[in-house]
Amino acid sequence: MAYEQRNKICVSGAAEVSHCCPKIKELSREIGKWIAKKDCVLLTGATTGVPYFAAQGYKEAGGKFSIGFSPANSPKGHKKSYRLPTDQFDLIIYTGFDYVGRNLMLTKAADGVIIACGRTGTLNEFTIAFETRTPIGVLEGTGGTADLINEVLKKGYRPKTKIVYDRNPKNLVQKLISLIKKEQKNQ
16 A cells, blocks of 8 residues: 555654653553554654654554654754654654644644643644644543643533544554544545
8 A cells, every 4th residue: 555545643742751651651652553553654753752652662563654753954953952863763854843843744744643641742733633623532541631631622612523532542543543534534
């Protein structure tokens, strides 16, 4: 199957995971593993923490194409200025747009976005996906942004029609892919 025909799933989450649930590394790797098993392309912010662990799980499970979107404008800037990894990605797109621009490009490139734990940057990626009506999966019980989304949406008085929730990475990936396929049929 050509890469442009595969679903592209972005994993968004905390780059620094000290506030996340104790099993965040394992859960993130499981997300990556199930994205690979469903023959999808993995997109991340080419960073540490949740996205990096998801990329590790994706590669370990035989994932075919992992793309990282860097906030830097060059490989040197990615490694030296931002101190970000390169080893789990088949391709890194150097956006040169810092984190805010990177988040926009990353999220808009995805067919669906998974939120696990997270901080303010994850909240930014969530709101971009929400506002652009991109299907979203939230891994509940992981801490941070992921566990605040329901409350944010209640206080924002907005419908949550394109969001699925689960505590199990395998189930969440499957629910998100089903939602993506439903959306693609309606386009």
